[in-house]
């Protein structure tokens with residue numbers, strides 16, 4: 001590579017850091033939405049780099065569905081401790097108990113869409129005006145049109161047909177009272193970029209991402225962890241499998257892949273040859289062709 | 302393959318409705334094996350349910366519900382793929398005149414534009430517009446793809462006529478680097494794989510061009526510009542006096558030891574360190590995000606700019622800009638607006654509407670009393686405080702502004718400083 005060119009990972013890093021710094025400068029109460037997945041871990045890592053040697057100047061918000069993997073929670077607490085950053089937890093269980101959200105019923109019940117209520121409640125309670133997340137445009141087709149600075153009306157809704165144009169690197173974060181922004185600093189990263197960068201920077205991840213043995217249930221072709229949160233349907237049985245996760249959502253809906261990949265090199269090799277998208281394993285996206293777009297309009301991440 | 306050491310190329314696609322943009326992108330993704338099985342399954346299924354007898358690759362990019370219903374692209378969609386040589390970001394934008402603003406958006410960050418022409422139709426007024434926008438936004442490289450060659454019997458004559466028509470027009474535009482390629486996006490001829498049906502074409506495939514076009518000189522490496530995003534003050538015992546200036550280099554090459562000047566204060570100092578995350582950097586250039594510390598205690602803040610002592614940008618409250626109007630409400634002279642430039646924001650007043658450009662003929666329309674959505678016009682703007690800027694043709698970052706409506710906060714104009 002010739003002089004005065006940076007490679008694509010450095011360029012993506014540089015773009016994300018620029019955006020994170022813009023958020024801190026343009027908003028009064030920004031937060032980082034921390035899901036415990038690799039993308040939000042990456043985002044937290046980039047935020048640390050952006051402000052070093054100062055600490056990350058905004059809190060992390062975690063929406064706890066009560067259905068999280070225990071590994072995710074342990075990892076979250078350790079990371080927050082290490083960075084000396086404030087953590088705010090929004091609880092879906094609490095929203096249900098207060099009657100703000102209604103639990104789905106049946107064997108396929110999930111708390112995925114209930115997160116929207118807790119998320120919006122938490123953002124309101126802390127008067128958050130910018131919530132940054134680790135969503136990427138390559139994840140899903142509705143996300144391919146998402147802006148870096150995504151404007152939400154006072155009901156937290158996204159209007160895909162009326163998005164602000166984004167030109168050069170001039171990000172318009174101006175808003176009226178009660179409105180807020182979702183900001184996506186790693187919009188331009190692909191799954192491969194994320195893994196390559198994690199390897200390059202030696203970023204710690206929860207053990208879930210690496211190959212391990214686990215009791216599982218295979219439902220509609222999706223491998224789900226057996227846990228107290230799922231009810232077995234007729235004919236289903238628990239099998240011990242060698243698996244890992246490509247994405248970490250809620251325990252009852254996140255599909256695993258059978259995999260022997262127990263380190264980053266093997267994971268990257270596996271991704272390079274894999275034939276399904278990482279969200280292909282998520283039961284929530286399979287509900288309808290436009291499932292993600294519909295949830296996003298309502299205020300999903 | 303050393304995936305960690307490849308460059309990033311951003312390109313945009315311009316073409317009229319049905320010229321085959323979405324199909325071409327689908328083809329690039331498909332032939333470079335960037336499409337996953339579950340995405341392909343979904344596209345096959347919707348093609349079948351629509352009664353098509355081939356797999357409609359355009360469904361891969363037409364993401365939003367309303368677009369799939371109408372079968373057209375109404376917004377900018379971003380797509381990603383990588384080959385062993387490069388990683389690509391595609392801004393797929395619609396080509397209709399009412400979407401000029403989306404095209405401008407996609408073009409603003411692109412290194413390269415693909416301009417599609419339907420071989421059966423040849424140069425159309427719209428093609429003029431697409432070429433003009435690419436030149437206006439100073440996209441350094443353009444590739445003209447003459448598409449649907451399969452529908453004109455892969456005819457060399459048809460192709461040659463279109464190429465010479467295009468050249469006759471584009472000589473007026475000043476795009477530095479233009480390549481021409483005859484393709485069939487539907488069948489894949491000359492996209493990733495060489496066509497067997499056009500042995501008269503000696504040039505390379507589209508993918509080869511994308512992988513090899515020289516982009517390292519696309520950034521300005523001469524005029525040092527560092528707009529400050531924020532000041533980093535850790536307020537900890539071991540970093541009592543630390544004062545770092547966080548920002549992204551917009552031009553030139555900065556090194557520790559360089560004599561620099563801060564704008565607007567005019568104070569001169571020397572760069573002490575350039576760093577990121579505590580790691581020292583010996584040379585910083587665009588588009589690197591870094592943190593800079595200076596030898597002297599200078600009270601810089603967001604919106605200030607660090608430059609070289611003897612190479613300063615223009616400092617002025619008067620801007621001459623070519624704008625693309627992005628809003629449904631037109632603008633008239635004497636309207637108050639917010640202007641955003643680098644990390645600076647200020648109120649301003651549109652003083653004068655000078656002329657509009659007919660983007661199909663490139664003729665000027667003088668004596669105008671308003672500028673409407675999708676118009677390209679020249680305005681004079683007076684800002685409340687001075688901005689530090691360069692001409693857009695010298696630097697795409699320090700030469701661009703966005704115009705924001707004071708009431709609605711919407712981005713209503715995109716401006717290039719003359």
Ligand SMILES: Nc1nc2c(ncn2[C@@H]2O[C@H](COP(=O)(O)OP(=O)(O)O)[C@@H](O)[C@H]2O)c(=O)[nH]1
Nearest residue numbers: 317318319320321322323324359449485486487
């Ligand atoms: N025969 C032929 N048809 C094509 C070719 N490229 C695109 N098409 C067809 O042209 C139509 C419009 O293509 P699309 O990609 O949606 O165009 P867009 O509006 O520019 O995105 C579709 O029916 C495509 O199948 C080509 O190279 N040859």
Ligand SMILES: [Mg+2]
Nearest residue numbers: 322323373374
């Ligand atoms: Mg299209």
